[in-house]
Amino acid sequence: MKKPEMRHSVAAALIASLFAAAPPANADVAPVVPTNPVSRADASFDTFKQGFIDALLTQNPEWALQVGQYRDAQRLAIPDPAADLAFAQKWLGQLARHPVGQLSESNRVDRALIENQLRSIQWYRSQFRNLEWDPSEWNIGEGFSILLTRDYAPRDARLLAISARLAQVPAYYTAARHTVRRPTLEHTRLAIQQSQGVLDLLGVPLESAINDSTLDEARLAELRTRASLARQAVREWIAHLETMLPRLTRGEARSFRIGPALYARKFAYDIQTDLTPTQLYRAALTEKERLHAKMDALAATLWPKYFADTPLPATRLERISQLIGKLSERHVAAADFVDEVKRQIPQLEAWVRDHDLLTLDPDKPLQVRETPLHKRGVAGASIDAPGPFDPAATTWYNVDPLDNEPAAEQESTLREYNHWMLQILNIHEAVPGHYAQLVYANRSPSLVKSLLGNGAMIEGWAVYAERMMLESGWGNHEPEMELIYAKWALRVVCNTILDYSVHTLGMTEAQAMRLLRDEAFQQEAEAQEKWRRVQLTQVQLTSYYSGFASIYALREDLRRREGEAFNLKAFHERFLSFGSAPVKYIRQMMLH
Template sequence: MEPAGEAGQQFRKLAGEYLDHLASRHPDRATELGDHRFDDRLADHRAAALDDERRELDGFAARLAAIDQARLDPELRVDAAMLANGVQRRIFEITELREHTWNPLLANPGQALYLLLARDYAPLGERLNSLAGRLAAIPGALAAARESLRQMPKVHLETAIAQFGGTIGLATEEANAALRRATDGTGASPAVAAAVAAVERVRPAALDALAEHKDWLSARLAGDDHAGRGGFADPRIGADLFARKLALTLSASADAGAVLARAEADLERVTEEITAAAGRLGGTPREVLGRLGAAVPDEATILAFCAQALEAQTAFVRAHDLVTLYDDPVEIIDMPEIDRGVAVAYCDPPGPLEPVPGATFIAVSPTPKDWTPQRVASFYREYNRHMVHNLMVHEAMPGHYLQLQHSRRFSGATRLRAALWSGSFVEGWAVYAEELMAAHEYPGEGDPRAVRMQQLKMQLRMIINAILDARVHAHGMTEAEAMALMTGPGFQEDGEAAGKWRRAQLTSAQLSTYYVGYTEVADLASDLRERGMSQRAAHDAMLGHGSPPVGLLRDLV
């Protein structure tokens, strides 16, 4: 056998076995990706299971190291690098970060349940059987979580309590709606009736377990430390863990200090740009953004407004020949209540491994029903009509929706690229898309200068996100310092800034993906244009290899 072919065969076999491992160890993630073999299971976070997972990961790392990767073709070398990074990241999570011991959000089964109900990827009876399996696993999973969880950060406890309340609502109201759909009409088939009965049989114990766990978390928040594990943990993971996690999240040998330094320099540069742009509109940035913020969306018609924006953006991209367009189905939908209050829209694509993909959802939200009028007004000043145009560029055209259409069309020798897609590339492309449309004077409501102001404000937000990420977790930034940065140089509304402060504590390394991804995508696009490629050819080349990290994408284009 020819050696290069042997290396390729070895790697493809390894890749397939790793994906089987990933799906079986992380069933909720498999469901999200579109692999439905384990839809009736929840992940096992017990110490023994994590020890077993670690040994399996060590085995994958050793087998990968034994393959002569120089003999792999370029696409497989990218897959091999992504697999190596994925293995090392999960080992880091288990052995160093150890979130299962301090982050109560990881134990919430809500997303695992929601994924079974949100899309019609299989007949309802099949999905209800899977729902019954996951509901049956909840009492044991939550009992195991209580054994593992020690000191927890206060902000994580507060958020987990609220989210567990949402999961109880999901397991009650959304499950009831699914059961009604299953039994409506002329009567359910015997198989569907059996699935309905299975859900009804296990759901009471699951709801009791969810309520018990929520009460346990509330007692921990209140300081009722009968378990002898009192006090709150610091939500900051510290400089060493942050630097390691950032490098693994970005799939690169990223220098956390260098990322922070570039972000702070870019903050000054973009501040100068938005000041100049505001001057052309006759004011300071705060004055101009204040005027633009008065054009607020109408809650009753915001879905129609977003649909019109998507139509206009699609026509604009086609007219300016920015990138190849596809016509995969897309639906503008009401955002689920449990997701409202963070942003006015988000992109929810079908899983990249779905054999028959459905529509991409652009979920659009009115404000939560329990918000005060003042908070609603602040939210819509932030997400005014001009900003929604820019947001739809990011989420839809030519941002996430279009990029993921291209990504789905990549057909590699393994499915690793789809399962281990790079968040920094996906987010970086969407931020780059905002800049691209503004540079071509996309008019939005009729004045491209207004869109440009919002795009620059979003650039400031993106840069500040990276600064917050590093300074909160590695340099001890206080809430007052963070709020001053966001509401001052960032021109953010108080409500938006307060939400971001919570997010900076709840997550680590994720807020940096937008900024680092954008800088890498923009640099690569510039390099390709300097080589003489047309704008459309450069963009198609960048989007034509799935969603790998930009550093690896450079080897392919």
Template sequence: MYRSISRRSLIAAAGLAALPLHAALAEGGSAQDAAFTRLGRDWLEGGLRASPVFATSTGDHRFDADLDDVSAAGRAARIEMNKGLLARLRAIPRAELSRANQVDAAILENQLAGQVWTDEVLQDWAWDPLVYSSVAGGALNSLMAREFAPLPDRLRSATARMEKLPALLAQSRRELQAGRVPKVHVETAALQNRGLHSLVAQVTGEAGALSGDERARLEAAAAALTKAIDAHQAWLENTLVPNAAGDFRIGAELYDRKLAFALNASLGRGEIKAKALAALASIRAQMYDIARGVLAGRPGAPEAPARPTPDQQQKVIEAALELAYARKPARNGLVEEAERQLVQATEFVRAKDLVTVPDDPVKVVLTPEFQRGVAVAYCDPPGPLDKGQSTFYKISPIPDDWTDAQAESFLREYNVYGMQEVTVHEAMPGHYLQLAHSNRYPSVLRSVLYSGSFVEGWAVYAQDIMAEAGYLDRDPLYLLAHLKLHLRVIANAILDQGVHVDGMSREEAMKLMTVEAFQQEREAAGKWVRAQVSSAQLPTYFIGWQEHHALRQEAERRWGAGFSPKRYHDAVLSFGSPPARFAGQLLFDQPIA
């Protein structure tokens, strides 16, 4: 399953000292607004020292030579800082803030409380090695992926970070507690750790931009880091994997609290599951109706009565999908296919005038090795301060060691029609477009702390925008693929709580994905891994999708003849990426709550 790379995954807190955090003063400049602005600056600045890797990704490059402090002392300092900021924030009368700052204050409170809870209660630092591999890989990738500064400057920073990375890897070995670490987390981390070699090679491949002592220092740092990566790999494979005894299921209590922070809402898993099951039945019924038309008059087509049995519905949809699966990209042609589709989708959005299209650069690239193993496609946007830098639409290649049968399974899932949906979701008018709008919002705090359900929900809603506007001339095979991708979103929501709360087995999960949601085996196998190593993120697609449609329906009701897709889309994207309820309250001038 595709997903966006959330900046929040790196947040211990973030910091940007000399930032234009003027949203509060821009709306009146009351004493309480000024107090909130100071608090926001303190959070941003203080957090930068806790997470220089996150700061680089955000676009503040003052600490590009430093690394996050992942030690117990660093964690204790972060907890103390966040608790202090939380107390200050709760002391500010919310009703006396501007409307924009009331939203930002609610978002910041959720972030601070969630980070304290994560550090003190969830304690992923003790059992999830992916926490550390994310920082290690991001440390170099964030310096080399974008040309925000001259190459020699970025290489000097990379050298300094390479010198410090062996200590970070060693610190992770001290923090992780084998008895609490799930085996699947270690296996995934081992895959990503091996990918660090490609990042080191990328840095050393540019060493010619330095000379003399600087080049010698870079090469020495790279050699030392290579040895450290190998030593860490040996520890992961030979020590941690055999002794990993943790349960990947986090359980109801932790799951419910984490979900509440992820959604910044009180929506419970019972209500989510009921909505998802109803949507699953509805989408399958729509697919059946389309499939009947596709198969009409085709020799050998299965019987397709108006009121099918469950078995008849399954066979008819499967038979129609086979026609879509037949149009596959080449095994090594995913990037080229995505590039072609990106141009096509962009031209369509502009021609239909569906939403204002930004002119920010976007590139289709292969996913770096250290980020592989969790999802097939990602959107990696620049930070709100890295103006003019590219968004990367990342695609993981088919592994070289996959058999032809495994590759065939993958390409059936990511057929030309399926890839169209991924490109719409990740790029146009999905994540790339929405996050480019979000980065223009004047509150950097809101840009940094974007709502996962708003962002992911928009990308799924964007798929509907295209289908409704007649993309690909309403080709019924495209519409089948479109609805099939919605089944994947729905299955995500069911799968996540099924795995972490309900004890769902691999066999049950695979049946949900491959039978009820029509996914191919390779896609479903990868999602089973992802569901184990993550929690409370997979439902954000479904919840956000539902919220965006509800918001649009309300706009249509209120605006009547004055409604147009572009007016609505530009308006809702103008608020950055807050939780949908806040976007609605701002859009319709309702009290912030």
């Protein structure tokens, strides 16, 4: 199982990349909460924002479904770089009519975020061009999954929207075949795997919904015909990709490494920090050394308890590795893995309430489920959260089951997600991590700050939540928990080191595995899947450390500034009140 990632459908992943841009270097932003009365400039900009959000949702109906806007549920948009570029150019022209200097500080942030989204579209479509080399971007699964599982409307109404979408599937994959050129081998294999999951989704789950429908016979017949043609289009797409595999394996594939120039631009758009990728990489190297020293001290403390008759190994890494190996023996059975995740969620919620860390909304449902097949292959655990337009919809905590894995891989994964590590995973993904943060984001008075979420803030909060929970006493400050948590923190740091090294420094697989197994103490299954993930994603792995370091520094700065008046719960709730804005902007708003 991989480090959890906030990856949704292909359309959502595309939106996350196209609409997660860095602020321009000359952006004049000094954000605070706007005051009344609203100025004429702010009133005009508020109207502009409403129009922009509406156009953005219309331009991206798949993403609209993700955030709970079902107006265009019947549309399956075919990715069109030319249309996206025209969209960006049009709205940049309109944005220019709202000068920065005339806006309130809060609206300056929204303006900067909108500009960055639009400029990122231009860069992704004109320079990154991943639609041409990443066939996994072409995936219809998530939209159909949402329509089948979210009860935003009666089932028959949703089936009519599904029927309209199914009619567009053949044209969608025709466009995919015409667009994808010289793909990477790794993304082609992923696309084949996920497309098989799409076939499964359009099989039994869809047929079950059709069989339970009360639509008239003519519409049901049309729906079944369209479903059959859609499945055939998916099969032909899979066959098309499979015919490409021989030449890709012979060396004709594009490299999955994007190189320093593209990496630097993608980092700027996606992470939105004042640090350069190189500066963050160097900070991660320093933090790795600090964590190794801490883990060595913990290993020395625990050694007599677990190895009373064995002398300490000579080297630091050996001492840590042996202790972690011993602790990793304590884990649940493979068949109980998903059930154990479910069992821990109420315990985490009770802890947060009892220790007054954050106000949780008991009316926002969270359900643990096995990851749908069309979403597997990148992250072993993830959150699918509804957006601000349908905040009452269920949030899904996706967990890859282990039942069908080979015995050796099961054991390796279970040792990685042992008794202590599984608790940290659930804090990260659920409470008070991603699930709690995204509930707060939906309440933001600024749709821009909520919808155009920054991945480093989102992942950074989840990593911060782990640290905050242990500081509050979760795990009873036992050295075992402290050591395993340090291993998790080391993973966060090594995510950055790995991602930067692979895509800009040419790190080989052998070098990556040495880093992950020998210096990050990861089990074989975890290390292998992390290597797979770094081939399939770029920059996202740096979001964890970047976001966490920024949030923790902000908290400590405020603690020093406020002294005895500092209140941890108040900090958390104010921090989360700004939606999913980049931490650099939240910092300005909270320190203003």
